[in-house]
Amino acid sequence: MKTGLTVAGIVVVALVAGAAIYMVDIDQTEEASLPEVNVSVEEGNMPEFDAEVGSVGLTEEEVTVETPDVDVDVSMEESTVTVPGIEVTPPEDENN
Secondary structure (H helix, E strand, O other), X not given: OHHHHHHHHHHHHHHHHHHHHHXXXXXXXXXXXXXXXXXXXOOOOXXXXXXXXXXXXXXXXXXXXXXXXXXXXXXXXXXXXXXXXXXXXXXXOOOO
């Protein structure tokens, strides 16, 4: 039953694809051409930018978290560990 449905689905898809190909008729009515460009060499100038950027720093702080002790009874005890943090400083606004 599944094989029959699969074959029927493939036939339907093939028929739809075939019909779609024959339903579209595109004819080129005019040849394409590239525009004519005249280039003269003159001195140029690169743009200059003044950018104020912020900074991102990686910080560390000590926090206390609960961790299991080494014994089999799995009781929780507090331990102090170092965790990473992010410090973001936006650029300073010169207009204010």
